[in-house]
Amino acid sequence: MLATLSRVKSPRWLFPDILLRHILAQEVRRKPLSLLSHSSSPVSDAWRRKVSGGIRDVSTSGTLCAKVRGQSKKRELSEKKLTRHFVDHRRVKLMAGSGGKGVCSFHSEPRKEWGGPDGGNGGDGGSIIIKTNRYIKSLAQVVPVYKGENGQSGGSKNCYGRNGSTTYIEVPLGTVVKEQGKTVVDLSEHGQEYLAVYGGAGGKGNRFFLSNENRAPMTATPGTEGQERSLHLELRTMAHAGLVGFPNAGKSSLLRAISNARPAVAAYPFTTLNPHVGIVMYRDHEQVAVADIPGIIQGAHLNRGLGIAFLRHIERCRVLLFVLDMSTTEPWTQFKHLCYELDQYEPGLSQRPQAIIANKMDLPEARDKLETLKSHVTQKVIPVSALTGRNTEELILHLRELYDGYLQGEGNSGEGKPTRW
Secondary structure (H helix, E strand, C coil): CHHHHHCCCCCHHHCCHHHHHHHHHHHHHHCCHHHCCCCCCCCCHHHHHHHCHHHCCCCCCHHHHCCCCCCCCCCCCCHHHHHHHCCCEEEEEEECCCCCCCCCCECCECCECCCCECCCCCCCCCCEEEEECCCCCCCCCCCCEEECCCCCCCECCCECCCCCCCEEEEECCCEEEEECCEEEEEECCCCCEEEEECCCCCCCCCCCCCCCCCCCCCCCCCCCCCCEEEEEEEECCCCCEEEECCCCCCHHHHHHHHCCCCCCCCCCCCCCCCCEEEEEECCCCCEEEEEECCCCCCCHHHCCCCCHHHHHHHCCCCEEEEEEECCCCCHHHHHHHHHHHHHHHCCCHHHCCEEEEEECCCCHHHHHHHHHHHHHCCCCEEECECCCCECHHHHHHHHHHHHHHHHHHHHHHCCCCCCCC
């Protein structure tokens, strides 16, 4: 480095600091930094600190700079965090874009005194469209207010303003749009669109008002305001089968045993605060969606407990699986109370294709009540143990029979294509 500096004939005060730093940086790449701090170096410490101010933190060891990366394992979200991520209703205010104003101008160029009007029209405001997307499972990404893009104003030389771009609101399948308590549209198919608010029309320029009677119009109109609406978006779970039962009946544990879902499981009531959807895979690549509906209590149709907030998720389930806790004194009374709550919410809801799942059969007291339960009900009773996984194969096979019957019934009724995952 000193030999390089000695070849320069200019005095020190003519040597730019940037060039000195560049030369020193080249020397640092060739030699370790420990040589710069050698006591026998003729370069003073003050001058060295001044010149190497931008490279004092240079390290030649790649190991010290490397970031230690371990095997990152994705943690499961807790039920409290899932509450923040899963949103099944939103109230939104939609304001479409306003139209651009028209322009009043006249053509002007040399040797053409009476060019005439050339004011262009304004662009239309952007509309707002609600569109379904099968890959979205919650309304958490929907914001409270949406404002469409305004159209641009017109220009001279008959230039029209640009129209405002359309704003799309993506929602999951099964979203119901309501206005003042009345259902406006039911979005249940992928890619289905609903034009919620219209953009305002653009204003007219004075060129638009040109006529034989008025050869020099001075009139230009402003754009109209966009449409405004306040809508309520309500998500109803799109699942083929729904697990219905009282709190702490073992619905979440059963869903974990038969599907790929991982809802929270604990030994206290109301562990599940949000509906969870699990997919049951079959060998013929058919997929059946099973929803874990939060626990229903007596008086749920009167909005007690979690109430109507989650009873509406059962409306979309074509197959009902009643999960009964066999450790209770009279589990058959649970089935009667569940049917009563469903019918009070929607008449005939409990009459859909169904099966009764006698859960917690691993307990000794549950085995004695199984025969009594079968004598009180007429539906098929499947004894299972979600904890040990006992007899879950029979449940999965019977679920497929109910699902095939649902597909056959929907196809013969002509109501359209049934929902497939």
